[in-house]
Amino acid sequence: MESPGSVPARSLSYEGVWRFITPAVEVSVPRARHAVRDLILRQGVPVRDELLQGLLLIVSELVTNAVRHAALLSPELAVEVAIGAGWIRVAVEDNHPYRPGALETDYEQTGGRGLLLVREVTREAGGSCDVEQTTTGGKIIWAALPLEAPDRWATSRWPNL
Numbered sequence: 533m534e535s536p537g538s539v540p541a542r543s544l545s546y547e548g549v550w551r552f553i554t555p556a557v558e559v560s561v562p563r564a565r566h567a568v569r570d571l572i573l574r575q576g577v578p579v580r581d582e583l584l585q586g587l588l589l590i591v592s593e594l595v596t597n598a599v600r601h602a603a604l605l606s607p608e609l610a611v612e613v614a615i616g617a618g619w620i621r622v623a624v625e626d627n628h629p630y631r632p633g634a635l636e637t638d639y640e641q642t643g644g645r646g647l648l649l650v651r652e653v654t655r656e657a658g659g660s661c662d663v664e665q666t667t668t669g670g671k672i673i674w675a676a677l678p679l680e681a682p683d684r685w686a687t688s689r690w691p692n693l
Contacts, residue, residue, distance in 0.1 A: 544617055546575040551612040554595075556603035556626065564595045564611050568622065577615055579679055586653045587622060590661075590675045593646040594624035597673070602628035606670065619659075623674035631663050631671055650675060 550571055554560040568591050572579055579587075591611070598609045606627035614621040632647060650673075654661040659677035666672060 546577045547615055547617065548575070549612065549614045551610055553608050553610050556599050556607055556609050558599055560599060560609070561592055561595045565592050568611070568613055571613055572615075572620070575615065577620065577679070579620065580681065583657060583677060583679070583681075586657055587620065587675075587677060590650050590653055591622050591624075593650050594622070594673050594675075597632065597646050598624050598626045598628075601630070601632070602626040605629070618680060619676055619678050621674055621676040623672050625666065625670060625672040627666075627668065627670035629665075629669050629671070631665065632673075647673075 552564075552567060554564060565588050569584070569588055572584065572587075595609065595611065598606070602609070608627075610623075610625040612621075612623045612625070614623075650661055654675045654677065657677045658681075659675060661673070661675035664672045664674070
């Protein structure tokens with residue numbers, strides 16, 4: 533709560549929400565990844581390289597899943613990037629009603645681990661991810677990551693020598 537005469541907090545210059553629509557075709561995967569990377573760099577988001585690489589991997593996996601599994605019922609998909617003072621969220625929306633779940637790892641299979649990877653990268657970064665239904669019957673799969681490294685990285689990532 534602000535006291536009388538206090539100055540309200542201003543948003544940072546890089547905060548905002550951006551959304552773009554792309555066809556549900558294979559070429560959209562690298563295009564979406566590059567568009568998200570360029571947006572983050574253009575906005576001057578204070579993101580560590582490790583986090584940026586993880587975020588771009590998440591974008592690639594989510595767009596790939598939409599292209600491979602939803603294109604028949606959803607010829608277009610939406611990619612949204614929302615950036616706040618201490619976090620960044622990416623989401624991919626399609627119009628296919630199927631709500632995927634992270635599958636169990638099958639080491640014989642060469643694919644099908646995209647959502648497991650998204651979940652693990654998100655968890656390692658200290659973030660969260662989920663799948664939500666849209667009001668039109670489609671779905672949004674999103675991952676939100678903190679811009680700051682989780683404290684546990686500083687203590688548990690490298691052994692004390």
